[in-house]
Amino acid sequence: MVTCVNVRAPSSTANLGPGFDVFGLALDAFYDKITLSKTNKSITTNRPWHGIRILTTDNIPKNPQQNTAGLVIKAMKQKFKIKSGIEIKIKKDVPAGFGMGSSAASAAAAALAFNKLFNLKLDNKTLIKYAGIGEKASAGTIHYDNVAASLLGGFVVVKTKPFDVIRLEPPKDLVLCLAIPQLKVPKKKTMISRSVIPKTVKLSDLTVNLSNAANIVTGFLTKDSELIGRSIQDVIVEPARKHLIPGFSKVKNNALNAGALGVTISGAGPSVIAFCKKSQNLKKIGKSMEKGFNSVKVNCDIIICKPSTGPKIRT
Ligand code: HSE
Secondary structure (H helix, E strand, C coil), X not given: CCCEEEEEEEEEEECCCCCCCCEXXXXXXXXXXXXXXXXXXXXXXXXXXXXXXXXXXCCCCCCCCXXXXXXXXXXXXXXXXXXXXXXXXXXXXXXCCCCCCXXXXXXXXXXXXXXXXXXXXXXXXXXXXXHHHHHHHHHCCCCCHHHHHHHHCCEEEEEECCEEEEEEXXXXXXXXXXXXXXXXXXXXXXXXXXXCCCCCCCXXXXXXXXXXXXXXXXXXXXXXXHHHHHCCCCCCHHHHHHHHCCCHHHHHHHHHHCCCCEEEECCCCCCEEEEEECCCCHHHHHHHHHHHHXXXXXXXXXXXXXXXXXXXXXX
């Protein structure tokens, strides 16, 4: 009988330009770790959060009703009528609030760990739905782009009505260059950056985004990093959000001039992500992005990484 499960789930980038709330790519940059154990304490109340204990040294809520992973465990515990107490150890590695799917990584790891610990054998779509419950707590609305990427690895396409998720293997030569600005991010950053997006869009803008999105999917299907890179173009969400990121246009133009194939906001920002090929001068691209942030007196960290193949589960 399994009494303890360890899961590490990757960071991710959402949207990839035109695929707002639809596209996600798992990033081999940071991993959140969750250790889930059954405790001897058996629970007699019917309050599903009773008996859930969160242990962490990170600066995140310890109350299961406010914690991303805690909410996922609570929902699953209730649904599957699990009576035993549960201890959740959390080690966060994905920087929170920087557009790299931090809450999604913890939520995905929690859903996978619970599934394994209680041998539920749930399918991926069901697990993504449970992980989405945790993501809602931090973003305010449910969107599955980051959780799906974190849970499945690779590139994902999410459809909500009816719910469906497709996973595609990224090209081997695709490399990402992330510029993570050292900014103080507001607490409800995702809510703020969603509030500036237009409620309606021009049909001509929709056509541009749709054609780019279709080309990105084609690029992943045909393993064509150049097609992916040159289709990372968004005329709807990026123009509405870029004022929230100091120096964004400079960072983007510098990276493109240094050879990046495509550049956009990573998820809801403020990190900026450049899509590149392994054979390129990645250091030069990273340096150019750093200079872009430095030009507005913002320091930044540069991370060069590949797509992640997905989470790792250990019992
Ligand atoms: N698709 C989401 C957004 C990702 O851009 O708001 C952030 O959680």
